[in-house]
Amino acid sequence: MSGPFIKGSIRRRLLLSLLAGAAVLTVIVYLVMQSVARQVAEESQDNVLTASALSILDSARSAGGLVHVDLPYAALSMLDSVTDERVFYAIRLGEEFLSGYADLPAAEGSRPTAPAFRSTTFLGEEVRIATVRRSVSTDLGQKWLTVSVAQTLAGKKRTLARFNRTSLGIGAGFFLVSVLLSAVISRSATQPLHRLTASVSRRGPTDLRPVAAPVPSEMAPLVSSLNSLMARLRTSLSRSEDFIAEAAHRVRTPLAIVRTKAEVALRRSGDDATRAALREMIHAIDDSSRTAGQLLDHAMVTFRLDTLLREKIDLAQLTRDSIKRLHPLSDMKEIDIAAGRMDSVTVQGDAILLQNALQNVFDNAVKYTPNGARVTVDVSATARGARIDIRDTGPGFPATEMARITERFQRGENAEGVVGSGLGLTIVREVVEAHGGQMTLSNNPGGGACVTLQFPQS
Amino acid sequence: MRHPAISPVLTIAFAVCATWIAGTLHAFEIEDHARFGDPGAAREIRIISTADITFFEPMIAAFLSANPEVTVDYTVASSTELSGAVTNAANQFDVVISSAMDLQTKLANDGRAMRHQSDVTEMLPDWAVWNDMLFAFTQEPATIILSKTALGALPVPQSRHDLINLLRQHPDRFRGKVGTYDIRQSGLGYLFATQDTRASETYWRLTEVMGRLGARLYCCSSEMIDAVKSGELLIAYNVLGSYAANRSDRDEFAIVLPTDFTTVMLRTAMIPENAPAPDLAAAFVDHLLQMAHGPQARPLTHTDINLTQLGTALNRIRIGPGLLVFLDQLKRRAFLAEWENAIEQN
Numbered sequence: 001m002s003g004p005f006i007k008g009s010i011r012r013r014l015l016l017s018l019l020a021g022a023a024v025l026t027v028i029v030y031l032v033m034q035s036v037a038r039q040v041a042e043e044s045q046d047n048v049l050t051a052s053a054l055s056i057l058d059s060a061r062s063a064g065g066l067v068h069v070d071l072p073y074a075a076l077s078m079l080d081s082v083t084d085e086r087v088f089y090a091i092r093l094g095e096e097f098l099s100g101y102a103d104l105p106a107a108e109g110s111r112p113t114a115p116a117f118r119s120t121t122f123l124g125e126e127v128r129i130a131t132v133r134r135s136v137s138t139d140l141g142q143k144w145l146t147v148s149v150a151q152t153l154a155g156k157k158r159t160l161a162r163f164n165r166t167s168l169g170i171g172a173g174f175f176l177v178s179v180l181l182s183a184v185i186s187r188s189a190t191q192p193l194h195r196l197t198a199s200v201s202r203r204g205p206t207d208l209r210p211v212a213a214p215v216p217s218e219m220a221p222l223v224s225s226l227n228s229l230m231a232r233l234r235t236s237l238s239r240s241e242d243f244i245a246e247a248a249h250r251v252r253t254p255l256a257i258v259r260t261k262a263e264v265a266l267r268r269s270g271d272d273a274t275r276a277a278l279r280e281m282i283h284a285i286d287d288s289s290r291t292a293g294q295l296l297d298h299a300m301v302t303f304r305l306d307t308l309l310r311e312k313i314d315l316a317q318l319t320r321d322s323i324k325r326l327h328p329l330s331d332m333k334e335i336d337i338a339a340g341r342m343d344s345v346t347v348q349g350d351a352i353l354l355q356n357a358l359q360n361v362f363d364n365a366v367k368y369t370p371n372g373a374r375v376t377v378d379v380s381a382t383a384r385g386a387r388i389d390i391r392d393t394g395p396g397f398p399a400t401e402m403a404r405i406t407e408r409f410q411r412g413e414n415a416e417g418v419v420g421s422g423l424g425l426t427i428v429r430e431v432v433e434a435h436g437g438q439m440t441l442s443n444n445p446g447g448g449a450c451v452t453l454q455f456p457q458s
Numbered sequence: 459m460r461h462p463a464i465s466p467v468l469t470i471a472f473a474v475c476a477t478w479i480a481g482t483l484h485a486f487e488i489e490d491h492a493r494f495g496d497p498g499a500a501r502e503i504r505i506i507s508t509a510d511i512t513f514f515e516p517m518i519a520a521f522l523s524a525n526p527e528v529t530v531d532y533t534v535a536s537s538t539e540l541s542g543a544v545t546n547a548a549n550q551f552d553v554v555i556s557s558a559m560d561l562q563t564k565l566a567n568d569g570r571a572m573r574h575q576s577d578v579t580e581m582l583p584d585w586a587v588w589n590d591m592l593f594a595f596t597q598e599p600a601t602i603i604l605s606k607t608a609l610g611a612l613p614v615p616q617s618r619h620d621l622i623n624l625l626r627q628h629p630d631r632f633r634g635k636v637g638t639y640d641i642r643q644s645g646l647g648y649l650f651a652t653q654d655t656r657a658s659e660t661y662w663r664l665t666e667v668m669g670r671l672g673a674r675l676y677c678c679s680s681e682m683i684d685a686v687k688s689g690e691l692l693i694a695y696n697v698l699g700s701y702a703a704n705r706s707d708r709d710e711f712a713i714v715l716p717t718d719f720t721t722v723m724l725r726t727a728m729i730p731e732n733a734p735a736p737d738l739a740a741a742f743v744d745h746l747l748q749m750a751h752g753p754q755a756r757p758l759t760h761t762d763i764n765l766t767q768l769g770t771a772l773n774r775i776r777i778g779p780g781l782l783v784f785l786d787q788l789k790r791r792a793f794l795a796e797w798e799n800a801i802e803q804n
């Protein structure tokens with residue numbers, strides 16, 4: 001059977017789309033965190049700068065028409081409290097420069113009384129400037145007292161770098177969790193498919209019942225077409241089985257009549273050539289009617305396997321019954337069928353089918369062994385269930401044909417002259433496998449065939 | 459001494475007194491100048507410093523023994539002259555060393571310092587480094603110096619409070635016999651005074667008391683110590699303890715680290731941004747810091763001055779832009795006016 005033509009994988013596609021989504025989300029989260037961090041860092045720097053500038057502004061007093069500014073120590077030292085920063089300031093009254101760094105530009109805001117900020121480069125380093133204003137009265141009337149304070153960005157950069165590390169960590173963690181979740185989700189999304197696959201492939205070779213297990217809505221069309229396909233298959237199969245059974249049945253009666261006639265003719269005939277021809281004829285008729293019988297049995301087996309009974313069966317008892325039934329045949333060849341080890345062990349299944357299987361194995365043991373041979377049957381309980389070993393002291397299976405002879409209508413080279421159809425072991429195998437078991441053919445070390453039927457725990 | 463004295467052959471020290479203006483230097487007043495090491499050496503490192511040659515010689519000797527292919531050019535100037543000289547881009551130095559923390563901070567803040575990072579600077583305590591530009595390598599306390607003989611049976615004051623009480627109880631004895639920095643002249647005196655006012659109001663009370671007793675004002679710590687030694691002064695306030703302790707006649711006066719708080723100045727080094735030999739400068743600064751903070755650190759000042767015993771009273775001046783506040787011209791004018799008011803009462 002050729003494997004399906006595979007292109008792509010739902011699970012992989014699902015996983016990849018989930019991962020792509022997670023990656024995009026991670027980048028977005030990272031960028032948002034970055035921009036928030038930048039904003040927060042800038043805002044907190046601006047707040048400190050404003051506080052510093054305001055404390056200078058607040059220290060200004062106008063006395064006697066002159067403006068005195070008493071620079072508070074903290075105004076500048078607080079800008080350097082956490083990280084080492086270069087700090088600049090400028091105090092101006094109107095256009096007149098009072099103190100500080102004359103070149104330091106002031107930040108221009110929309111309203112004169114609100115703090116204003118700007119970023120620029122001053123004395124070779126990036127700085128942030130905050131400017132605050134207050135109107136003071138001087139000799140020359142009201143004037144704006146302007147205080148600008150600037151600070152380098154070491155602290156802000158350090159905060160941002162730290163935050164950057166944190167957000168990278170968070171991003172990585174977020175992505176990792178997403179990967180795990182995606183794996184879980186894609187696995188659980190394809191779970192119903194796997195379940196369906198498992199339930200279909202677990203079935204026996206002849207189990208064509210419709211799938212009854214619940215499936216998600218997306219899979220319903222697939223399952224219903226699968227079910228209808230199986231229904232069609234089943235009808236066509238049973239139709240051909242019926243046809244074969246019908247045909248076999250119809251052949252059997254005329255064959256029996258022909259055989260009786262041939263035997264009568266044989267008894268009456270005195271001519272050796274005619275007798276030999278009649279004997280060959282009888283043998284051929286035996287073969288044909290055996291084939292018809294086995295075909296009927298096979299059809300019966302197929303039918304019963306369709307809805308397999310699950311009753312408790314005592315294997316030892318079943319075996320003893322089968323041996324008993326065989327006595328007429330075995331006694332004829334003086335073959336001793338002995339029940340060996342008989343463990344009391346039960347299996348679940350259809351007694352008629354199992355009986356039929358055993359009958360076929362015993363039939364072989366009697367058919368393919370010389371007169372006076374011995375057949376031993378052991379029923380034993382094993383760790384995994386039960387097994388039946390049927391050993392004989394005949395020539396054994398032809399070594400080169402062991403694999404082939406379990407197939408339909410396949411007979412061994414030692415079957416020449418022996419009546420048979422080549423369906424016996426096929427029936428045995430089908431029955432045992434339908435019970436979840438296994439049939440193994442082998443030859444005993446000391447010669448003779450050995451058929452092992454293994455059954456799982458009931 | 460761990461380091462051998464510099465051999466006379468290698469040392470060519472010019473003791474140039476008073477004013478000496480080098481052709482290559484843009485006009486500023488220098489106090490002393492010397493060259494160390496092999497005069498024919500291929501490379502030269504130029505140092506400008508406020509510290510005396512004798513104070514610094516061991517450092518240079520140790521540096522030269524590790525770097526024999528270098529000559530050291532060492533110029534001494536006052537803190538104000540030094541600051542002016544470094545501000546003028548025409549002057550090129552590799553290392554600038556000063557006790558005026560505020561002026562050094564201003565130089566660095568104004569962008570005149572080069573950033574320097576190395577294994578050595580990594581190990582520095584936080585207070586000893588600012589912005590990778592300024593590096594502290596000494597801790598020198600402001601102390602009270604008293605004449606042991608003249609004090610007689612009076613107890614040695616241990617804090618400013620004690621000192622105020624002592625002066626108030628014996629005004630006649632101390633009139634005209636107390637001295638301190640003239641902070642209008644001395645940058646270090648100004649730094650100590652401004653830091654004192656930050657720490658406590660006691661400074662103003664003490665200044666007023668000293669003013670009422672007709673305090674004498676000095677330019678420098680060494681003059682105050684000489685005055686105490688000669689009997690001209692009984693008490694000198696805010697004297698650089700390292701100078702007092704390093705003198706050979708140290709036993710003739712008492713050195714007091716005030717227990718209420720002791721202001722501690724840090725001598726700092728920086729590499730100017732226009733240093734001609736920044737690699738040598740970095741090596742020298744690392745060498746300096748290694749000797750001051752490294753595992754085999756050797757205190758540059760006398761071991762008598764044990765700062766660890768101070769505990770919480772240790773008021774180490776913090777390097778940083780706070781120091782710019784008192785350099786502000788408005789602030790300085792106002793501070794000096796208030797100080798003059800307090801100190802000049804007769």
Ligand SMILES: Nc1ncnc2c1ncn2[C@@H]1O[C@H](COP(=O)(O)OP(=O)(O)OP(=O)(O)O)[C@@H](O)[C@H]1O
Binds near residue numbers: 364365406412415
């Ligand atoms: N006990 C045995 N010893 C030796 N050969 C055996 C034995 N049992 C089966 N065989 C070989 O396996 C072949 C297939 O057996 P199988 O029972 O399927 O067919 P069959 O006996 O020939 O026909 P049928 O059982 O339908 O009458 C036989 O033809 C024979 O060659």
Ligand SMILES: [Mg+2]
Binds near residue numbers: 363423424425
């Ligand atoms: Mg058979």
